[in-house]
Amino acid sequence: MTKRGTSNSNSSFLIDFCNSMAKQFTDLLLEWDKDQNDRVMPWKGEKDPYKIWLSEIILQQTRVEQGWAYYEKFIHHFPTIFDLAKAKEEKVFKLWEGLGYYNRCRNLLFTAKLIVKEYKGIFPSTYENLLALKGIGPYTASAIASFAFNLPHAVVDGNVYRVLARFYGIDTPTDSKEGLLQFNSLASQNLSKKFPGQYNQAIMDFGATVCKPALPNCNDCVLQNKCVAFSLNKVNQLPVKIKSIQKKKRNFDFYCFEFKKTWLIQKRTAKDIWQDLHQFYLIEQDSFLPITEASILDVLKTQLTIASKAIDASGIRIFSPYKQQLTHQTIQARFIVIPLKTIPKSLSNASWVSVKQLQKLAFPKLLNEFLQSDFQKI
Numbered sequence: 001m002t003k004r005g006t007s008n009s010n011s012s013f014l015i016d017f018c019n020s021m022a023k024q025f026t027d028l029l030l031e032w033d034k035d036q037n038d039r040v041m042p043w044k045g046e047k048d049p050y051k052i053w054l055s056e057i058i059l060q061q062t063r064v065e066q067g068w069a070y071y072e073k074f075i076h077h078f079p080t081i082f083d084l085a086k087a088k089e090e091k092v093f094k095l096w097e098g099l100g101y102y103n104r105c106r107n108l109l110f111t112a113k114l115i116v117k118e119y120k121g122i123f124p125s126t127y128e129n130l131l132a133l134k135g136i137g138p139y140t141a142s143a144i145a146s147f148a149f150n151l152p153h154a155v156v157d158g159n160v161y162r163v164l165a166r167f168y169g170i171d172t173p174t175d176s177k178e179g180l181l182q183f184n185s186l187a188s189q190n191l192s193k194k195f196p197g198q199y200n201q202a203i204m205d206f207g208a209t210v211c212k213p214a215l216p217n218c219n220d221c222v223l224q225n226k227c228v229a230f231s232l233n234k235v236n237q238l239p240v241k242i243k244s245i246q247k248k249k250r251n252f253d254f255y256c257f258e259f260k261k262t263w264l265i266q267k268r269t270a271k272d273i274w275q276d277l278h279q280f281y282l283i284e285q286d287s288f289l290p291i292t293e294a295s296i297l298d299v300l301k302t303q304l305t306i307a308s309k310a311i312d313a314s315g316i317r318i319f320s321p322y323k324q325q326l327t328h329q330t331i332q333a334r335f336i337v338i339p340l341k342t343i344p345k346s347l348s349n350a351s352w353v354s355v356k357q358l359q360k361l362a363f364p365k366l367l368n369e370f371l372q373s374d375f376q377k378i
Contacts, residue, residue: 139155168186273326
């Protein structure tokens with residue numbers, strides 16, 4: 001009986017201690033937000049669920065500094081969800097160009113059309129219904145629910161993981177199943193039920209401006225006296241991650257076929273990177289071998305059955321490789337310009353567009369870099 005009572009007493013003490021820590025954390029954070037938080041963003045304080053949703057989708061896997069201009073551009077072109085829902089896909093992808101993770105853009109359009117059709121343009125006002133929308137996960141649903149509708153749902157992103165891990169001294173890996181449960185539970189425990197939107201914005205701002213990944217501003221931190229990581233000199237060791245991203249290397253040879261001032265363009269339709277964006281004719285290689293005029297003519301003959309007499313060999317140009325680092329892939333690309341005297345049968349059904357038309361199409365960032373630099377020299 002004594003042991004059981006002691007165990008219950010210890011458990012009760014631990015719960016009371018955690019609750020006390022959470023209250024102190026929340027009070028200090030909200031006080032910092034009121035007195036010191038001067039972070040400015042165009043969507044901050046927004047109550048319109050459409051604009052909140054738009055900003056959150058844009059900011060997924062994207063730095064605020066980069067997403068800012070895209071947000072303002074989208075709001076200018078599509079001020080309401082009705083404007084976005086009726087927009088042409090090509091225009092939306094063109095505006096998204098360079099932001100990456102194009103599946104976000106695809107889901108953005110799909111969900112806009114669905115909300116207009118099924119909800120008459122009015123966003124669902126519950127967490128569960130928001131979560132059911134395509135492209136909206138727990139974080140985005142929590143953000144919209146708390147910012148637009150003041151519902152008590154905690155956001156958990158990289159900033160939140162970092163602040164909580166350091167304050168409580170948690171070394172459970174954030175990308176483990178146990179860590180996911182622990183940090184989500186802790187985030188909900190710390191959440192201000194009265195001011196959930198303000199709290200969520202405050203903890204993200206705090207992580208971005210004070211409790212930063214590198215060179216955190218511990219000397220001016222309002223949480224310093226209670227921060228476990230600071231007291232143990234472990235700030236730079238937290239949070240912990242266990243998974244390392246394996247990056248796949250890919251080698252692209254883009255053949256830029258030109259015929260009478262028009263260019264052959266493909267649209268990527270496969271479920272791969274850059275789906276629904278445009279490119280020049282692509283041949284993917286296992287590795288890059290030295291490239292010469294003779295090797296180019298051989299590839300065109302063997303893989304595309306293009307005879308040398310159809311090619312203006314004197315106009316062939318080879319440009320230095322371009323490189324783009326994606327989250328899980330490293331892309332290296334070469335661009336080879338091939339002027340044609342006639343369009344060979346193997347390319348007769350391809351799409352040929354003028355330079356003016358090229359400017360209206362959406363291309364991946366890597367191809368845009370080529371179009372804006374070396375392509376201008378042709």
